Amino acid sequence: MKNALKLMDFSHLRLEKSGYGQAQAIADLVNLAYRGEVGWTKETHIIQGDRTNRQEVETAMLYPGAQFFVINQPQNLASCIYIVKENDYAYIGFFSVHPNLQGKGLGKYVLEQAETFASSTLGVHKFVMFVISQRPELIAFYQRRGYSRTSRVETYPLHLSIGVPKISGLTIEYLEKVIYPLLLNQCAMCGLLQHSPHSSWLCSN
Numbered sequence: 647m648k649n650a651l652k653l654m655d656f657s658h659l660r661l662e663k664s665g666y667g668q669a670q671a672i673a674d675l676v677n678l679a680y681r682g683e684v685g686w687t688k689e690t691h692i693i694q695g696d697r698t699n700r701q702e703v704e705t706a707m708l709y710p711g712a713q714f715f716v717i718n719q720p721q722n723l724a725s726c727i728y729i730v731k732e733n734d735y736a737y738i739g740f741f742s743v744h745p746n747l748q749g750k751g752l753g754k755y756v757l758e759q760a761e762t763f764a765s766s767t768l769g770v771h772k773f774v775m776f777v778i779s780q781r782p783e784l785i786a787f788y789q790r791r792g793y794s795r796t797s798r799v800e801t802y803p804l805h806l807s808i809g810v811p812k813i814s815g816l817t818i819e820y821l822e823k824v825i826y827p828l829l830l831n832q833c834a835m836c837g838l839l840q841h842s843p844h845s846s847w848l849c850s851n
Contacts (some may be wrong), residue, residue, distance in 0.1 A: 663714070687705075741753075
C-alpha cells in the first residue's frame with residue numbers, strides 16, 4: 647500500500663500564485679506541517695513554538711520578486727512554497743505539505759514545479775534553502791531531489807522568532823542545487839539542431 651501511495655498522480659493539482667489574503671492560511675499550514683502533532687516533517691521533539699505567523703508571511707509576500715505558490719483545496723491548503731530571487735540564485739522557503747497528504751509524492755511534485763518556475767521565469771539555475779541540521783530525514787529527502795549539503799552551518803536563529811530549541815546545540819545548514827540548462831547543439835553528421843547537455847553529439851538519422 648505504501649508504494650501505491652507514492653505512485654499517485656498529483657499532476658492534476660494546480661500550483662497557483664497565492665493571494666495576499668491567504669497569508670494566514672499559509673502560516674497555519676506551515677505551523678501544522680512543522681510544529682503540529684502528526685506528519686513526518688514535524689519537529690516538535692526538538693523545537694517548541696510556532697514556525698511562522700501571518701505578519702512574517704505578509705512581509706515575505708511583499709519582497710520584490712518574491713512568489714508564494716499554493717495548491718488550494720476546498721477546506722484548506724494542500725501545499726505551499728516560497729521562491730525569491732537573490733543575486734544569481736533562488737531561495738526556497740516555507741515549503742510545506744499538509745500532514746494528511748505527506749508521503750504520497752506531493753512534496754516532490756510541488757518542489758519540481760517551483761524549480762521549473764524559477765529556472766524558466768526567473769532565469770536562475772541554482773536553488774538555496776536552509777534546514778535544521780538535526781533533521782536527517784528531511785535532509786535526506788532534499789538530497790534525493792538533487793540538493794547537496796554545503797559547509798555553511800549556523801547557530802539556530804533565535805532572532806528570527808521561528809521557535810525555541812528544546813535541545814542544546816541546534817543548528818541550521820544550507821543546501822543547494824544547481825541545474826545545468828540544456829544547450830541547443832548541432833549534429834555533426836546531418837546538421838539537425840537539438841537540445842543536448844553535451845557540446846557535440848550524433849543523432850540517429
